[in-house]
Amino acid sequence: MSGPREVRLSTTPPREVVGNLRLGDIVYLDGLMYTAREGVYRRALVDRANIPMDLPSESAANFHCSPAARINADGSFDMGAVTATASFRFSEWLPEWMAKTGARLIVGKGGMSSKDYRDYFVPNGAIYLSTVGYGTGALLGRGVENVEAVHWSEELGLAQAMWVIRCSRMGPFIVASDLNGDCLFERENARIAENVARVYEGTKPAVLKRYGETDDRADEVI
């Protein structure tokens, strides 16, 4: 068994390079990447604060992440482990964010839906990279060559702040969407669903139902 294909990728990748990536490829990143989640989105898109980076020329990689890190008394940073947070919660922000910042690599946990990919990832030439595990916090931490800056930590707190990190072969990440708008996780769900009826054989639904219950195990209920 050869295993998945491994690729090194710039955090400001040309469109054609992004287009060549396939679902399930393993990616290692080089260049600047910034963290942004609901705090940063709200501050930039609702409060209209000026984004303190030149995007996308400095970085087209948005990491859904709050690192385990500290700001030292002398103003320097220590970053230990780095792991992503679940991305599905950010779909309300991402279309506007991508249009504004030109982000092409959305890096996080668990991916988005194929509808998200088709609606605004593909038109923006963007794909989704998922962290592995989750999470390989120590391995990803090793890929942080330097913490270049932390913005808005006063306003948003350490967990929600905009951390700017320089990546050196940072990874592994898995390609979870492509420029066709296909979704790796939905592909896997469909394969697993073929077997599920057999596993449930003999079990029975609860006597007392709950609101909103579905019996279709192909559904995602989160």
Next chain:
Amino acid sequence: MIPIQLIKETAEALMDKAAIEIPQDYLDGLQAAAETEDGDLSSFVLKAMLENYQAAKEDRRAMCGDTGVPRWFVKLGNEARIEGGMIALESALRRATANSTKGVPLRPNRVHPLWRTDHNNNVGIGAPEIEYGFEPEGEWVDLIAVHKGGLFGTDYRMLFPSDGIQGIKRFYLDSLMAFGKRGLACQPAIIGIGLGGSKDICMTLGKRASTLRVVGSRNSDPRIADLEDEFKELGNSIGMGAMGFVGRNMVIDCNIEVGYCHTGGMPMSVHAFCLSSRRAVARIHADGRVSYRTNPDWFTDYQRRETIDWEPVGDATE
């Protein structure tokens, strides 16, 4: 008398160990899983996780960037005495949690539910949780640090006696399916099931079953132990592996704990202790000795007692 300074120092060491060192029992379980895994992607994921634990130890770096929500379980021998009393103990554990959040560093995950206030130290109202247990003999105190993943993989349902084992299986599978997709439960994990108790105790039992029992342990009731084996195999027959990819390893082990409940009901909870099964334990003796281990050994015969008074086996009469 156990010195309070020793408690604080030991608690800080435990926070560090829990965040960085994967417990051997879980590591053995995951290695065994990696050997049987034949899903292309899930196999890659398990290998990456094994490398990650190694990197964490070598670098003294937290194994996962989401360092979870730190919590404490404290067990006291009946004759244990703490310098300054229990208020001093709680203060020491809160102080150690704050210091280690900066020291390791850990992610400051704890915020106010409404105002989202973050003290940047994992301390706040009700945080960290501190729970207690007691044992009939001893002058020692056991400190157990657990950094439990926070968001996904836990559910509760009030079942009824007529739901039976098949209803329990259904809810178990539903929980694994719901939280396993896209790997949100961070599986393969130690799955804890709580059966019985009142609603809050049902959740407590399940959480403790996942976090305070080691891989390979079995309930002292042989019929429950059989269920644990059966449920482990059932979870692994779904065809789902790490990250929700096609695979054969979802459950590293399944632990079930029970408590007496209302005669009309059969409450059930399911908990997943994630790929970073972070727990570390120390026993502090009255003479100042400290011994570290990874098995909390929480569920003793005393914790599972059914009788009014405690009558140790073989020592019932005087």
